[in-house]
Amino acid sequence: MKKDRYIFPAVFDYDDDGISISFPDLPGCFSCADSDEEAIYMAKEALGLHLYGMEEDGDDMPVPTSINKISLESNQAVVLVEVLMPTVRQAVENFSVKKTLSIPQWLNKLAIENNINFSQALQTALKEQLGIRERH
Template sequence: MKKPERYFYPAVFTYEKGQEIAVDFPDLEVATSGVDDKDALLSARELLGCVMFGLEEDEEKIPEPSALESIKLEKNQKSMLIDVYMPSIRMAQVNKSVSRTVTLPAWLNAEAQENNVNFSQVLQQALMKMFGNDSKIAGQA
């Protein structure tokens, strides 16, 4: 089954004097916060992406989002529909780094260290070349 490109969920922003803005996703039972509206919105999008990615990866049922107008609000609250673009979230997870242990002859290790070789970078480049992904090497720093 094809995964959706975007998810849209209502969030409740709660404003309390002297406190960060609390952001709650009632349908997902998760919350975050931000120091101002912009920070709260960015935090909400990031959280939504993480939660939805986790649900997809664990093959859990994706909850149906509530209609925005059905959200009950207090005087100090606002509701907003938050969206997240999943292809970029999924790609970020694919590109995350993993740690590997390698074994080298002592003389080669000493030579590489003397020449300030970045072991991770050299291994990545060699593997990309081996698997025909040379074009990705140019994008590496």
Template sequence: MKYVYPAIFTPDGNGYSVEVPDLPGCFTCGDSLADAIDMARDAISMWLCDAEDKSEPIPLPSNIKDIPHAANSFVNLIDVDTDFYRKENDNRAVKKTLTIPSWLNAKAEKANINFSQVLQAALKEHLGIQDRP
């Protein structure tokens, strides 16, 4: 599902603190404005995914003009896509069946090779994907 929620950004001396008033308990922060926006998108996505998983009601977003905020703060809209977020953050193992020559299997087993680990590393290298921090 795609959503758009207003978030309040407040400079805090070390970056920005962020509050999403429509989602109770949804707070985050970032070292820079770009980081704070990214962290807000992540926090909102997690909040909404949790609510979706529990079949809880999803609050309607407020009108950006109706969000009260301090003079040194500003309100910005944050878009999220929970389907995309789930795909990007789903680390569940998926079983795959593959075929390799018997001689290669024997050598790999003798060397105590972790097939899953080697396949993951090879796929990441082939696809140009770096490990996440």
């Protein structure tokens, strides 16, 4: 079942060239940053996108490890990272994707002469074709 809010521990690994971010409970979820502030932002983004992918794939969500159970080295710190999934889902699902299409030259010229926004026209036509009345 999808949840609206997740909190997972992240390990911030400090080195001379920046901060590496990993999530002990989520193999493959990594990021990096140059400052603590940027690391928090990047950790939230990485976590949100990773969890969104897991939701889409139907994967089971792991139980987050308690921070007192995570072993650290002297250059590491544990940070609890929270993501609100409705915001992540909306951002990902409304992200614009580029499409390549072909139309007759005469139609292209006429549309340009009439200042038609091609992206908007395609979206409107697709919504009409799919019977979508409201914005998703």
